[in-house]
Amino acid sequence: MASTRVVVTGLGATSPVGGDVASTWAALLAGQSGIRHLDEEWVEQLPVKIAGRVAVEPSEVLERVKARRLDRASQFAMVAADEAWADSGLEGSGLDPERLAVSLASGIGGVTTLLANYDALLEKGPRRVSPLAVPMLMPNAPAANVSLKYGARGAVHAPTSACASGNEAIAMAIDLIRLGRADAVIAGGAEAAIHPLPMAAFANMMALSKNEGDPTTVSRPWDTARDGFVLGEGGAVLVLESEEHALARGAHIYATVLGAGISNDAHDIAQPDPEGRGGTRAIQMAMREGDVDPARVVHVNAHATSTPKGDIAEGLMLHAVLGEHVEQCVVTSTKSMTGHLLGGAGALEAVATVLALRDRTSPPTINLDDKDPEVDLDIPTSARELPAGDIVALNNSFGFGGANVAVAFASV
Numbered sequence: 001m002a003s004t005r006v007v008v009t010g011l012g013a014t015s016p017v018g019g020d021v022a023s024t025w026a027a028l029l030a031g032q033s034g035i036r037h038l039d040e041e042w043v044e045q046l047p048v049k050i051a052g053r054v055a056v057e058p059s060e061v062l063e064r065v066k067a068r069r070l071d072r073a074s075q076f077a078m079v080a081a082d083e084a085w086a087d088s089g090l091e092g093s094g095l096d097p098e099r100l101a102v103s104l105a106s107g108i109g110g111v112t113t114l115l116a117n118y119d120a121l122l123e124k125g126p127r128r129v130s131p132l133a134v135p136m137l138m139p140n141a142p143a144a145n146v147s148l149k150y151g152a153r154g155a156v157h158a159p160t161s162a163c164a165s166g167n168e169a170i171a172m173a174i175d176l177i178r179l180g181r182a183d184a185v186i187a188g189g190a191e192a193a194i195h196p197l198p199m200a201a202f203a204n205m206m207a208l209s210k211n212e213g214d215p216t217t218v219s220r221p222w223d224t225a226r227d228g229f230v231l232g233e234g235g236a237v238l239v240l241e242s243e244e245h246a247l248a249r250g251a252h253i254y255a256t257v258l259g260a261g262i263s264n265d266a267h268d269i270a271q272p273d274p275e276g277r278g279g280t281r282a283i284q285m286a287m288r289e290g291d292v293d294p295a296r297v298v299h300v301n302a303h304a305t306s307t308p309k310g311d312i313a314e315g316l317m318l319h320a321v322l323g324e325h326v327e328q329c330v331v332t333s334t335k336s337m338t339g340h341l342l343g344g345a346g347a348l349e350a351v352a353t354v355l356a357l358r359d360r361t362s363p364p365t366i367n368l369d370d371k372d373p374e375v376d377l378d379i380p381t382s383a384r385e386l387p388a389g390d391i392v393a394l395n396n397s398f399g400f401g402g403a404n405v406a407v408a409f410a411s412v
Contacts, residue, residue, distance in 0.1 A: 004178045006257040007246050008409070010088025010239030011351050012080035012188075016232050016338045019056025020083055024348075025355050028363040029383045033216035033337045035230050042196045048208045050215040051194045052232030052339030069132060070145060071110035072192035076235030076344065077142035078149065081186055085150060088239040090184060093249050101154035101182035102147045103173040104237070105165035105189040107343025107399070110137030112195050142190050142235070154182045160343070162399030163303070165189050166236070167346025170407055171260035173240045183245040188347035190235030199231060205270065209306065219340075220367035221304035221333035222311050222375045229305040232339030236347035238354070255354045258290025258392065258408040265402030272398060276313040280320045282404035283394060287321065290408045292392050294325040297408075299362050299386055299393035301353045304333035305340050314396065315375045330362045330384050331377045337366055346397035350407060353395040357411045360386040 011021045016034025018024030027034070034052045043049045058075035059067055061082075067075055081104070085091065090100075113136040120128040135141060140158035147156045155176060159168040166189025173187035193199075202208045209228035211218045219230040246253055263285065265278035272279070287294070300318060304311045318326050334352050341348055356362050362384045371379065390411060397405045 005243035006174050006177050006240055007243045008238050008254040008257060008354050009241050009246050009251045010084040011254065011354065012082065012084030012087065013236040013348055013351050014054050014056060014058065014076055014079045015234040015348055016052030017055055021351060028334055028337060028352060029361060031337065031364045031366045031382065033366060035215045035219060035339055037215055046196060046199055046203065047210055048199055048203045050218060050230060052230060053194065054234050071113040071136040071141055073106050073110055073190045074142045074145050076192060076233065077104055077146055077190035080188060080190065080235040080237040081146045081149070084186065084237040084239050089251055090239065095184060097151045097153040099154060099183040100150065100152040101176050101185045102143045102152045102156045103159070103169040103176065103185055103187045104143035104146055105159045105169040105343050106139050106142050107160060107162050107165045107191055108193050108198065109139035110141055111193055111198060113137040115195060115197055146186055150186065152186065161403035162401055163340065163342050163345055164397040164399035164403035164405045165343035165346065167350065167395060167397035167405040167407055168262060169347065170238060170350055171262055171405055174257055174260050177240060177242050184239060184241045186237060187240055188235065188237035189344040191342040191344040192233050193342060194231055194233050202231065207307070217367050219306045219336050221306045221336050221365055222372055222379055223368050224370045224372050226306040226308060226311065228307055229335065230339035232341045234341050234348060235344045236351045238350055253412050255357050255412055256410040258292060258410050259286045260289065260405065260407045261285025263404045265404065267402055270400050272310050272313045274309065274313060276317040276320070278402060279314065279317040279396065279398055279404040283317060283321045283396065283406040286394065286406040286408040292408055294322045296390065296392040297322060297325065297329055297394060298391045299356055300329055300331045301349045301393065301395045302331050302333050303396045303398045305335055310398065312372070312374050315377055318377065326377065329378065330386065331379050332362050333365045334363055346395065346405065350395045353393045353409055356386065357391065357393050357409055360388065362386055
């Protein structure tokens with residue numbers, strides 16, 4: 001077990017179901033969906049016309065002038081980071097800026113800025129391309145802008161591993177603290193890809209659901225009627241600290257971060273290993289790093305995106321890792337309510353995992369009307385109480401390219 005203990009001292013989020021952590025968590029526990037019909041004109045030409053827009057526009061939270069200099073993904077990151085930083089109580093704590101790091105991911109980066117400026121180039125010529133286009137669209141823009149806001153002079157990372165990016169940013173933050181390179185890390189992910197090009201691309205590769213029913217019922221992990229994920233947007237941030245640093249300043253601690261595991265399938269650019277071998281290794285690594293007995297694992301926030309193959313593979317992983325103890329484990333997919341935030345998914349789900357431990361309550365998986373018989377997991381369709389005592393929860397994320405990341409958290 002690593003000698004330096006890592007703890008969570010701050011949380012922030014903006015999501016399709018809430019503009020902050022409190023509203024997001026309340027909506028998740030109540031089983032409320034944030035998936036809606038899109039009303040932009042460009043939607044009419046697409047085969048998919050629904051997505052999970054954020055519940056509160058960042059323009060309502062950020063200063064207008066500063067917001068205009070940020071891509072939408074960076075805006076989400078800033079909203080979440082501001083909340084997490086305030087929640088952590090680090091402001092005015094005397095933290096050495098050189099001991100503050102940032103690990104903040106985006107799976108795609110500033111795609112809306114990139115495509116808007118390409119349109120300007122084609123329609124109006126090169127002089128109309130924004131001089132801020134590159135610093136807005138670069139994948140490390142969310143991390144860089146948060147570091148500027150809070151004066152973080154430690155390492156500033158922006159891991160990019162598709163839909164596993166947000167969770168990988170948390171894993172990297174753990175390493176920064178355990179290696180002695182930082183006392184505190186602002187960690188998480190953000191994504192803003194609700195745009196005609198990525199939506200058309202995902203739809204054409206048969207990744208998005210084309211269900212034209214009630215949009216709130218379309219994201220349905222593990223259900224026999226699932227036919228693809230629903231795109232969401234937003235961001236989430238956790239402040240991680242060494243336990244020694246947090247205790248010395250009397251910080252409120254939400255949870256302990258026990259360990260993380262990272263692996264790759266090397267199987268297919270988009271499809272998971274059907275036997276879940278890569279994901280299994282990632283979960284095993286996280287548990288081994290945290291010296292976790294499978295009997296302590298009582299909750300999993302699954303990656304489960306509502307795709308036919310991915311949902312099955314994750315069930316196999318949990319059985320392989322937990323064995324007979326899988327029967328006592330409550331498994332949920334909050335993507336049934338938020339849709340899939342891509343590079344922001346793992347971070348938002350980490351926030352939900354930490355809060356599940358704090359409140360000893362698992363949010364439900366909604367729209368699970370007919371569970372796939374190939375899935376042998378305990379998946380509640382309403383909020384479920386978790387047991388007392390020293391318990392562990394896992395947060396899983398998997399992404400295109402075969403990326404697998406698992407993080408293990410423990411109650412305090």
